Amino acid sequence: MAIALIHSRAQCGVQAPPVQVEVHLSGGLPGMSIVGLPEAAVRESKDRVRAALLCAQFEMPQRRITVNLAPADLPKDGARFDLPIALGILVASGQVPADAVADLEFIGELALTGELRGVHGALTAALGAGRAGRGVVLPRANAEEAGLAGAVDVLPAETLLQVCAHLRGEDRLAAFVAANDDRMAGQRPDLSEVIGQPIARRALEIAAAGGHHLLPL
Numbered sequence: 001m002a003i004a005l006i007h008s009r010a011q012c013g014v015q016a017p018p019v020q021v022e023v024h025l026s027g028g029l030p031g032m033s034i035v036g037l038p039e040a041a042v043r044e045s046k047d048r049v050r051a052a053l054l055c056a057q058f059e060m061p062q063r064r065i066t067v068n069l070a071p072a073d074l075p076k077d078g079a080r081f082d083l084p085i086a087l088g089i090l091v092a093s094g095q096v097p098a099d100a101v102a103d104l105e106f107i108g109e110l111a112l113t114g115e116l117r118g119v120h121g122a123l124t125a126a127l128g129a130g131r132a133g134r135g136v137v138l139p140r141a142n143a144e145e146a147g148l149a150g151a152v153d154v155l156p157a158e159t160l161l162q163v164c165a166h167l168r169g170e171d172r173l174a175a176f177v178a179a180n181d182d183r184m185a186g187q188r189p190d191l192s193e194v195i196g197q198p199i200a201r202r203a204l205e206i207a208a209a210g211g212h213h214l215l216p217l
């Protein structure tokens with residue numbers, strides 16, 4: 001019996017609740033099942049993960065693989081769990097050391113070639129990882145967004161192979177460092193720079209035009 005635990009994050013509005021990706025290898029006919037209230041994109045991750053592992057020259061265990069996304073009553077959607085599921089399989093099968101993943105969280109979609117694709121909600125995931133005292137490994141496409149979280153180690157990667165090389169201690173990932181941007185220095189915030197939120201912007205504009213405050217009555 002072999003089991004692995006990988007830390008990740010779901011996306012629920014502007015929140016990123018923690019998710020524990022548990023991977024269990026057992027005897028029986030080879031196959032993979034994903035439980036824990038996964039939606040269609042999450043259930044399909046088993047095919048992406050299998051192809052990515054094989055393309056990266058890892059061994060796909062010929063055993064019964066059960067993936068549990070805990071807590072079980074929290075809906076899981078999107079392809080953000082591809083990377084943690086793949087790493088859970090590698091840890092459970094002894095191809096990646098278990099202690100290397102203990103202080104990190106992982107999100108990211110896997111291409112069939114093992115490349116990492118960006119996902120939604122990288123900033124909230126990074127903020128949650130920082131509050132939990134862990135770093136976060138994610139696709140390079142999400143590095144700048146996650147870097148806005150500030151006091152958290154953001155480790156961007158381009159492929160599954162790069163992540164595994166980091167966990168094995170062979171080639172460490174470089175932490176993302178946000179570039180200094182002084183363009184806004186000395187300037188006051190402007191509503192024209194807010195993206196989306198049209199109703200909230202309209203309310204602010206009307207309140208300002210009438211000289212009203214925004215405190216709740």
